[in-house]
Amino acid sequence: MDRDDPHHERVTPDLTLAHDLAGDRTLDDVTADIVECRACPRLVEWRERAGREKVARFASWTYWSRPVPGFGDPRARILVVGLAPAANGGNRTGRVFTGDRSGDVLFAAMYRAGLANQPTSTSADDGLALRGAYVAAAVRCAPPANRPLPSERDRCLPYLVRELRLLPKIRVIVALGAFGWDGVLRVLDIAGHRVRPRPRFGHGTLAHVGPYALLGCFHPSQQNTFTGRLTPQMLDDVLVRARDLAGLTPPQIPAPASQAEIPRGS
Numbered sequence: 001m002d003r004d005d006p007h008h009e010r011v012t013p014d015l016t017l018a019h020d021l022a023g024d025r026t027l028d029d030v031t032a033d034i035v036e037c038r039a040c041p042r043l044v045e046w047r048e049r050a051g052r053e054k055v056a057r058f059a060s061w062t063y064w065s066r067p068v069p070g071f072g073d074p075r076a077r078i079l080v081v082g083l084a085p086a087a088n089g090g091n092r093t094g095r096v097f098t099g100d101r102s103g104d105v106l107f108a109a110m111y112r113a114g115l116a117n118q119p120t121s122t123s124a125d126d127g128l129a130l131r132g133a134y135v136a137a138a139v140r141c142a143p144p145a146n147r148p149l150p151s152e153r154d155r156c157l158p159y160l161v162r163e164l165r166l167l168p169k170i171r172v173i174v175a176l177g178a179f180g181w182d183g184v185l186r187v188l189d190i191a192g193h194r195v196r197p198r199p200r201f202g203h204g205t206l207a208h209v210g211p212y213a214l215l216g217c218f219h220p221s222q223q224n225t226f227t228g229r230l231t232p233q234m235l236d237d238v239l240v241r242a243r244d245l246a247g248l249t250p251p252q253i254p255a256p257a258s259q260a261e262i263p264r265g266s
Contacts, residue, residue, distance in 0.1 A: 014155055014157070017190075030166065036066075043143055051065030068085045070135060078171070088100065106176075107120065157187050161191055172215060174215045174242050215238055
């Protein structure tokens with residue numbers, strides 16, 4: 001199958017994985033395939049409908065309405081994996097965890113841990129840069145009711161396999177929620193790092209799978225943060241632990257809270 005074929009990623013990505021792994025040279029190669037993917041008709045219809053039928057507060061926005069690639073430092077030692085873009089978040093802005101309340105919580109915590117240069121993530125051109133970290137999702141399109149089907153997840157996971165292969169310094173993977181945890185275990189299984197019995201998800205759970213330390217964390221969803229199931233301190237504790245396990249302790253990652261000017265969001 002020719003990767004220059006514009007219809008290449010309309011084919012289920014798990015069927016093209018071996019070919020793509022052989023051809024990948026940079027993360028940009030993976031991104032180019034992700035943003036053109038139309039392998040899941042239900043998700044394509046939903047993400048595009050969300051961009052047409054906008055909520056009132058974003059009526060002036062031109063929505064991205066395409067799959068959302070990973071984002072961050074190509075030399076990252078920490079990979080953070082979420083569920084999927086929000087219909088009016090990443091699906092609107094084109095950057096993972098950007099423009100919704102889950103992203104507000106996550107990137108503020110990453111900033112406090114020294115993994116980001118600013119605590120806000122409002123648009124793809126707001127100046128956010130990650131330090132030693134990369135963020136991605138198990139599913140790249142916004143799903144109806146934030147619930148992708150298992151078949152949609154399985155079609156999408158090869159993109160994460162490809163990104164992980166091109167992030168050779170990763171030592172720690174933080175899985176946000178049980179869905180992210182299960183997705184990461186499936187990705188590691190595909191990559192040849194099988195673990196039996198499978199470790200169960202839990203907030204703060206640490207499992208070692210192949211060369212990686214896998215850390216569980218409750219997802220920073222509104223439901224979890226508004227009810228107190230996940231507090232800022234709980235999220236800080238997980239990210240600081242991930243940073244320490246990855247060997248990214250200060251002064252290797254300066255604490256920007258007292259040293260860096262915080263750019264204004266756009």
